[in-house]
Amino acid sequence: MEFNKKITCSLAQRGIGIENAGHVKVCNLSTHIFKDANGDPYRIDQTNLRDIWNNNVTRKEINDSLDKGERHENCQLCWDAVLINSAIALAKKPILMATSFKNAVIAGRQSFLAGRMKKSFNASASSPESGLI
């Protein structure tokens, strides 16, 4: 999704998030963890915080995208949450809209649990043929 305006996020500019395993990210909603020049993930218990802070490749990428009004894949969760929040908050009937999102999530999960039919290249009748007038 692309927008035609500059977007700023204070966490993208100055934030640091820590995962349970000690990996470091720009914020706790980020999907990308910071890595060193060898591609190894930084761990807060093994790396000097200044070294982590000065590794701004991921941070720069994210901020460059935001400056261009583009959605960086690192921020997918956050943007989805903002869009859903706006859809609910700005709806004419917010509670009804929130309920519809809830029902959509339940429907998706139920259809996943129900399982898909097997692939078939031939059509076959699935309606009962007995007991009809």
Ligand code: SF4
């Ligand atoms: S995920 Fe959200 S809060 Fe985190 S850096 Fe991206 S836009 Fe900012």
